[in-house]
Amino acid sequence: METLSVALLPISGSRAYPIHIGTGILDAAELYRPYLAGGAAAIVTNSVVAPLYLQRIRTALKGARVAEVVIPDGEQAKSWQGVEQVVDALLAARLGRDGLVVALGGGVVGDLAGFAAAIYQRGVAFVQVPTTLLAQVDSAVGGKTAINHPRGKNMIGAFHQPCAVVSDVATLDTLPDRELRAGLAEVIKHGFALDAAFVAWLEANVEKILAREREALAHAIRRSCELKARIVAEDERESGSRALLNFGHTFGHAIEAGAGYGTWLHGEAVAAGMVMAAELSLLMGQLKKNEVSRVRALLKRAGLPVAGPALAPQQLIDLMAFDKKAAKGSARFVLLEGIGRAALRADVDPAAVREAIVAAAR
Amino acid sequence: METLSVALLPISGSRAYPIHIGTGILDAAELYRPYLAGGAAAIVTNSVVAPLYLQRIRTALKGARVAEVVIPDGEQAKSWQGVEQVVDALLAARLGRDGLVVALGGGVVGDLAGFAAAIYQRGVAFVQVPTTLLAQVDSAVGGKTAINHPRGKNMIGAFHQPCAVVSDVATLDTLPDRELRAGLAEVIKHGFALDAAFVAWLEANVEKILAREREALAHAIRRSCELKARIVAEDERESGSRALLNFGHTFGHAIEAGAGYGTWLHGEAVAAGMVMAAELSLLMGQLKKNEVSRVRALLKRAGLPVAGPALAPQQLIDLMAFDKKAAKGSARFVLLEGIGRAALRADVDPAAVREAIVAAAR
Numbered sequence: 001m002e003t004l005s006v007a008l009l010p011i012s013g014s015r016a017y018p019i020h021i022g023t024g025i026l027d028a029a030e031l032y033r034p035y036l037a038g039g040a041a042a043i044v045t046n047s048v049v050a051p052l053y054l055q056r057i058r059t060a061l062k063g064a065r066v067a068e069v070v071i072p073d074g075e076q077a078k079s080w081q082g083v084e085q086v087v088d089a090l091l092a093a094r095l096g097r098d099g100l101v102v103a104l105g106g107g108v109v110g111d112l113a114g115f116a117a118a119i120y121q122r123g124v125a126f127v128q129v130p131t132t133l134l135a136q137v138d139s140a141v142g143g144k145t146a147i148n149h150p151r152g153k154n155m156i157g158a159f160h161q162p163c164a165v166v167s168d169v170a171t172l173d174t175l176p177d178r179e180l181r182a183g184l185a186e187v188i189k190h191g192f193a194l195d196a197a198f199v200a201w202l203e204a205n206v207e208k209i210l211a212r213e214r215e216a217l218a219h220a221i222r223r224s225c226e227l228k229a230r231i232v233a234e235d236e237r238e239s240g241s242r243a244l245l246n247f248g249h250t251f252g253h254a255i256e257a258g259a260g261y262g263t264w265l266h267g268e269a270v271a272a273g274m275v276m277a278a279e280l281s282l283l284m285g286q287l288k289k290n291e292v293s294r295v296r297a298l299l300k301r302a303g304l305p306v307a308g309p310a311l312a313p314q315q316l317i318d319l320m321a322f323d324k325k326a327a328k329g330s331a332r333f334v335l336l337e338g339i340g341r342a343a344l345r346a347d348v349d350p351a352a353v354r355e356a357i358v359a360a361a362r
Numbered sequence: 363m364e365t366l367s368v369a370l371l372p373i374s375g376s377r378a379y380p381i382h383i384g385t386g387i388l389d390a391a392e393l394y395r396p397y398l399a400g401g402a403a404a405i406v407t408n409s410v411v412a413p414l415y416l417q418r419i420r421t422a423l424k425g426a427r428v429a430e431v432v433i434p435d436g437e438q439a440k441s442w443q444g445v446e447q448v449v450d451a452l453l454a455a456r457l458g459r460d461g462l463v464v465a466l467g468g469g470v471v472g473d474l475a476g477f478a479a480a481i482y483q484r485g486v487a488f489v490q491v492p493t494t495l496l497a498q499v500d501s502a503v504g505g506k507t508a509i510n511h512p513r514g515k516n517m518i519g520a521f522h523q524p525c526a527v528v529s530d531v532a533t534l535d536t537l538p539d540r541e542l543r544a545g546l547a548e549v550i551k552h553g554f555a556l557d558a559a560f561v562a563w564l565e566a567n568v569e570k571i572l573a574r575e576r577e578a579l580a581h582a583i584r585r586s587c588e589l590k591a592r593i594v595a596e597d598e599r600e601s602g603s604r605a606l607l608n609f610g611h612t613f614g615h616a617i618e619a620g621a622g623y624g625t626w627l628h629g630e631a632v633a634a635g636m637v638m639a640a641e642l643s644l645l646m647g648q649l650k651k652n653e654v655s656r657v658r659a660l661l662k663r664a665g666l667p668v669a670g671p672a673l674a675p676q677q678l679i680d681l682m683a684f685d686k687k688a689a690k691g692s693a694r695f696v697l698l699e700g701i702g703r704a705a706l707r708a709d710v711d712p713a714a715v716r717e718a719i720v721a722a723a724r
């Protein structure tokens with residue numbers, strides 16, 4: 001067992017938490033023990049992950065009273081109904097305020113279980129055990145939890161930091177190819193938005209990641225977590241620099257909504273969204289043509305879409321208008337000023353947005 | 363217009379907020395203006411308060427786009443359904459992350475609207491405009507928000523501090539007598555738990571408060587807020603001293619649950635609970651008989667119950683077992699070590715608890 005610990009900078013005073021990254025660490029009891037002082041825990045997972053890993057987590061929590069909550073697989077679980085199911089189960093298990101919630105699964109499980117932990121008795125501790133690449137590099141880190149609303153994704157939620165993240169690279173062995181690639185989109189995003197050297201490393205190693213070479217995966221996860229952690233520590237509540245992590249997301253969310261949630265995976269939508277954002281950066285005169293080509297080329301090699309769905313550009317633009325990052329009704333865009341250098345722009349010409357969507361489709 | 367501002371000590375770094383207490387200040391536009399930079403607000407109120415004060419708040423928010431959410435009157439609104447209603451309305455009004463939620467009403471409205479504000483887009487600003495004595499002296503101050511669950515009160519919630527509290531003493535003119543007295547129970551609680559001089563003042567002025575003399579009311583509210591604010595600033599998340607504010611509440615919650623929610627008002631249950639806690643303090647040898655008599659006498663003069671409902675003591679004890687302040691399954695009690703000096707005790711003999719319940723009923 002190999003454990004890399006990434007200590008976050010302190011957030012809101014005293015809160016910092018370890019991110020353990022390694023192979024076969026899922027059931028390392030010592031990673032959970034510090035949070036079991038209350039003697040009770042609840043594992044929240046879904047029907048796909050439960051048969052694979054639930055028993056191993058149970059074993060790791062030995063000594064504590066452990067409840068299990070198995071939610072249906074899929075994004076639809078991120079609903080009022082889903083959070084009610086989890087909260088009902090926590091109450092039925094008489095989990096106290098000193099209990100622990102363990103979120104075992106991908107982004108949906110982490111977002112839902114994390115939100116339930118945030119509002120259960122005004123907040124209980126939780127550990128993220130992400131089992132998808134997307135969750136390991138993105139959703140499990142940073143403390144954002146949420147459920148969806150028919151009017152928009154992640155419209156209801158809370159900032160609630162986990163007390164630890166346990167990322168076992170071996171769990172990616174069971175991940176479908178399409179989901180691996182979708183997770184890789186966020187890894188690539190971290191590179192283009194924040195770290196040119198990481199982009200160069202990805203350009204040299206993308207095939208190794210797709211082949212699931214564990215060392216390459218562990219490095220990609222670790223570097224993504226480091227980059228994200230740095231930003232989150234600066235701006236936990238997304239009032240400033242945290243928005244840079246949304247590179248590709250303003251377009252991406254519109255693509256997801258426009259195609260119908262679940263049609264495109266989040267990472268796929270973000271991939272096409274990054275190309276649109278790169279094209280927009282080019283149109284705004286702040287990115288070079290060959291840099292846009294690098295964005296496109298790396299995403300293509302990762303097997304990700306570089307053009308949006310068959311929708312009129314205006315349809316995407318309409319869907320962007322109520323992105324929740326919008327300040328005072330006008331959409332802000334995260335654009336690139338170079339490889340690894342994202343920056344916020346509020347003064348974007350709507351005509352340029354349309355042109356960028358068209359350019360990405362070419 | 364007279365405005366007393368009580369500045370809280372900073373909470374979690376930079377957050378401190380003013381509590382404005384005065385007569386006729388409900389529609390003072392300058393109290394809301396600092397939080398309207400986003401240009402949009404939603405007033406959440408109930409069907410009883412709306413006809414009385416909604417229009418005046420609307421006027422005070424002039425210049426902003428204002429939505430209204432009117433929930434049913436009563437504790438039942440503090441439910442999943444209630445929070446869904448509020449969140450749906452905020453989304454329908456396209457309130458952004460820079461929008462403001464104004465909670466206009468008593469504790470139910472404040473708890474529900476505050477919780478909705480806490481989870482809407484992971485948290486938006488809100489102003490409390492409490493219109494009951496209970497809310498002005500207790501629930502609107504301190505950042506606790508919550509809804510109920512069939513398995514227990516306030517089981518789902520968040521810590522979310524308001525950006526300001528606007529307590530207009532004139533709104534108490536329309537408050538039913540029974541509710542005024544129930545609010546007074548929490549005022550009296552602040553005295554017995556934290557401030558002997560305030561107890562003496564209450565013993566001299568309780569009739570003036572019941573007669574709704576505005577100066578007496580304003581002083582009672584102000585002192586309650588000061589006492590509560592001091593504790594909350596020390597311990598926002600209730601890991602230590604904040605528990606002292608729960609004097610009378612372990613018994614009180616059990617009384618509310620045992621009698622059936624809504625039968626006893628919260629303040630009434632807390633009043634009887636304080637007598638039980640005082641009797642228990644006497645039995646534990648840390649309070650004098652004449653001090654217990656002072657607790658009982660002041661509550662009686664305030665027209666509050668000093669004995670619990672017609673329930674077997676064991677029934678109340680069973681209901682206490684899952685109070686959410688319980689650590690590791692064993693109930694802790696807030697007892698008095700003297701007038702104005704509450705302290706936590708974890709080593710309470712169950713037989714003494716039963717005896718205290720019996721003693722309170724005598």
